[in-house]
Amino acid sequence: LTAQDFEVLIEPERGQDVELEARQSAIQIAAGLEALPEDQKSVLLMAFYQEKSHSEIAEETGLPLGTVKSRIRLALSRLKVGLAV
């Protein structure tokens, strides 16, 4: 039995956990979005509504790429999206 066999065995349960976690965090995210500063929210709006990449957002708004990246990172950390940065 190898590590991959275990991956196969535990995969379905992990899927259910992910779903439950997502539902709980959706509520948290909705509340967080309301409180988000406008500059951070507008970057998320451009990303999700216009499917713009972060570099396209920088081009279109004239903001430095670093500013767009930090707005995204700030927004995601305020929304408590569990990405270790």
Added chain:
Amino acid sequence: MTNSMPPELLLDYATGATPEPVALAVATWLDLNPEMHGAYAQLNSIGGSLLEQAEPVAVSAAGLTATLARLDREVQHVFVAPPAVPSLVPSALRPYVGSDWENLRWKSWVSGVEEYVIETRRHGYRASLLRIRPGKAMPMHTHAGDELTVVLDGAYNDEAGHFGRGAIEIADSAVLHRPIADPLVGCVCLAVLSAPVQLTGMLGWMVNPFIHH
């Protein structure tokens, strides 16, 4: 282990803004890091929450056409069920390379380094599997564009740290690096370049003409 997915890249992927070769690298990374699926689901739910909170707006005819066109685009993030037979190839990669990389037609362009170029529909990128012999140092190189590397098996070290299975490294044109494959097991990785590699030094001068595309 060094392993950091830039949040803005995962966001680009979640919204469908990444070109196919880059999406392939992110999807492969997600397959190899199931503990990140929760965070990825959270990221996706931001889109839904934004939509619920939005004020209704008038949509122009052109805007409607563009929206409908987007619906026809390829769906990228689908988590495929694991295969019946365990495979080292992450599921996102299987439609491109099959489930066993031993069967691929690898090409060697430097001793100890083999490459299998992955066909994608997007020009201007080079996506490939690289198989590096144990202990082999890659030629010193820089990139005109970004290079995304996802480790599929084994490990490598470079100036930025140690990268094992599931790790992702992003190197831009400012980075001059010299990856060295793990001395015991070597390394198999997925590399996606947004411009051809530029080798530096004598070896680079000899090899560069062959890797242009």
